[in-house]
Amino acid sequence: MSTVRLLVLGSMLRRGVSHGYGVYNDLTSWRAETWTNVKPGSIYHALEKLEAQGLTRAEASEIHVKLGPSRTEYSVTEQGKAEFESLLRSALQSFEIQTFAVGIAFMDMLPRGEVIRLLSDRASALKESASFLRTLPTEEMPSEPSKHPELTGLWENYVSSELSNTLNLITKLEAGKYRFLGE
Template identity: 30%
Template sequence: MSVTTTRLLLLGAVGLFEPVNGYQIRRELLSWRVDEWASIKPGSIYHGLRSLADQGLMSAQTVADGGRDVVVYQLTDAGRAALEDAIVSAVVDVNVFDRHAFQAAFGLLPMLGGERAEDALRRRRAAVRQSIPEILPPEGSNPYAPPHAVRSLELWKSFAEVELHWLDGVLDDIGAGRLDFDGTGRWAQPADDPGYQMMDDRERYRAELGGRRD
């Protein structure tokens, strides 16, 4: 899996829950099943977080948590800018043979806000529509192409056509008010969602970090 997708997922997960510790990020990302569709190895998550901190895209600070010390991560201003740029790029830069980065970015679109999210999706729809005629070579242009290879490209073309239809539906839902990326929709976090524990931890981490003078 490309570094771009891994980086996007790590920046996005930290941005959603910061300040947050590495174990929580690992648990959250595995609940998204990134080990299956993004081929991210669970053990690589900790290394990725440390690497992004070394690059100045996250801060890494040690706090006391239940009698033990844990490292918690927060995005820096540079990290937040990098995340937003990565989300937009993953949506608008179309690769009809690899949608992993887009899959990651779509789940993070609320971090852009409604207007930017919709604009990025419209740009993607235009790019997908433009790409479809380019997937298959013109009929008869390559008489040496094996028939089974042409049939394989037809499958990729079908995937792109399905995505175009799906994007039409997403944008229709946005226009009709059935879907939004501003946090004003009807969905609410269930009372038994384990993510509430992360919210409690976040408030404790914020309180400790806010009281520091270093």
């Protein structure tokens, strides 16, 4: 799943209609580079691909800010909105921290109950993963990387931390924190 794709579609859906520079400004003002690996050039590449796949529609802007060619504005198609929602649902269950972060950024664009369910599914998968990691054999003098206690400990701590963060977020959402679609 592409975090760039999710970020670009999310920015455009929040704006309604946007040009590439507007999406770039959103991501810059959100400081997305601190919680994702998005590069400015990837925004324009994503816009081209989204349009080629029928997920966005491009039109020449009626507003001429400067002399020269008109700026292209994009809107998200119904197919693009469905793609965004699918990517968002996947992101809210992802173990990959940057993908999950983008899911959190746009979670308010789904109904609260659905977000809680998706996060609960993530928590269940994280619990299962943490349990599995605790069963892995380790060796004081590891014969292979998978048996290194520091490596398995690192992953167990990461998964346990993600589980704790996810459960805390679920508690906040169940208590009514934040505003979601339809509220």
